[in-house]
Amino acid sequence: MAGSIVWITGVSGGIGLALARCVPWENTRVIGISRTPVAGIEHIRADLADPSSWQALSLSFTEELRTFSGERIVFIHAAGTIDPIGFAGEVETAAYRANVILNCAAPQVLGHEFLHSVRNMGIRRDLVMLTSGASKTIYPGWSSYGAGKAAVDQWCRNAAQEQSIRGGTRILAVAPGIVDTAMQEKIRLVSEREFPRRAKFVQLHADGQLSDPIVVARRIWDLLDSDIDSGAVVDLRDLSGRQ
Numbered sequence: 049m050a051g052s053i054v055w056i057t058g059v060s061g062g063i064g065l066a067l068a069r070c071v072p073w074e075n076t077r078v079i080g081i082s083r084t085p086v087a088g089i090e091h092i093r094a095d096l097a098d099p100s101s102w103q104a105l106s107l108s109f110t111e112e113l114r115t116f117s118g119e120r121i122v123f124i125h126a127a128g129t130i131d132p133i134g135f136a137g138e139v140e141t142a143a144y145r146a147n148v149i150l151n152c153a154a155p156q157v158l159g160h161e162f163l164h165s166v167r168n169m170g171i172r173r174d175l176v177m178l179t180s181g182a183s184k185t186i187y188p189g190w191s192s193y194g195a196g197k198a199a200v201d202q203w204c205r206n207a208a209q210e211q212s213i214r215g216g217t218r219i220l221a222v223a224p225g226i227v228d229t230a231m232q233e234k235i236r237l238v239s240e241r242e243f244p245r246r247a248k249f250v251q252l253h254a255d256g257q258l259s260d261p262i263v264v265a266r267r268i269w270d271l272l273d274s275d276i277d278s279g280a281v282v283d284l285r286d287l288s289g290r291q
């Protein structure tokens with residue numbers, strides 16, 4: 049029987065996969081969510097840019113927790129997309145809509161579903177959302193990405209305060225820094241016209257400044273065992289030397 053149960057969206061690549069690969073606790077059941085399955089990881093296939101897929105995850109929360117008798121429950125929402133990179137008013141509408149749904153709506157609704165499922169469980173519960181420095185910094189070409197992450201930050205602050213009144217789930221938004229994943233590859237592949245600040249990211253890559261996803265994942269797990277306050281919006285780059 050599992051001592052901990054962890055759901056991770058975006059499990060098929062980048063930070064989500066790294067998180068699944070280095071869970072620090074023994075006896076943990078990991079359930080991954082993405083469109084692409086991953087060998088060796090229990091998986092729910094879902095296109096989270098399609099709201100009709102969200103029910104599969106909320107059903108999983110309810111079903112698994114009905115009989116769960118371990119001591120820790122975690123939901124990490126890492127799925128996200130930078131596509132379509134380009135200016136609002138110029139990019140393709142279907143891709144823009146999918147970006148808004150995945151980056152902005154899915155975290156809030158899935159976060160709500162998770163809080164609902166764990167509300168009566170008297171054990172440790174953590175909800176972590178992956179955010180980005182782009183929630184505060186303006187990057188032309190990333191309008192819906194930045195707006196989605198800003199929404200994630202504010203949702204986490206707000207819901208965390210609610211949980212301090214009743215509920216008791218700890219909520220964190222974590223900006224991982226610039227991490228060597230497929231998302232960064234996409235950023236380097238677009239034109240300056242679509243993304244005028246592209247050169248900065250090309251240079252950071254050339255200078256070997258991108259973080260390793262496994263190092264980032266370990267730091268996120270460390271945060272869960274730290275005394276950081278619920279509702280914090282944490283940029284891992286600001287925590288250097290703190291842990």
Ligand SMILES: NC(=O)c1ccc[n+]([C@@H]2O[C@H](COP(=O)([O-])OP(=O)(O)OC[C@H]3O[C@@H](n4cnc5c(N)ncnc54)[C@H](OP(=O)(O)O)[C@@H]3O)[C@@H](O)[C@H]2O)c1
Nearest residue numbers: 058060061062063082083084096127128226227229230231
């Ligand atoms: N990498 C960075 O430098 C960086 C910086 C700041 C913030 N972040 C944030 O960190 C998180 C992880 O980023 P990453 O760099 O690891 O990204 P990534 O390498 O591009 O991986 C994205 C993950 O999200 C999943 N995903 C994308 N669209 C999905 C959809 N419609 N439905 C379900 N799953 C979907 C992908 O799986 P499938 O394609 O199989 O569905 C994949 O597992 C994101 O929230 C991102 O915004 C990353």
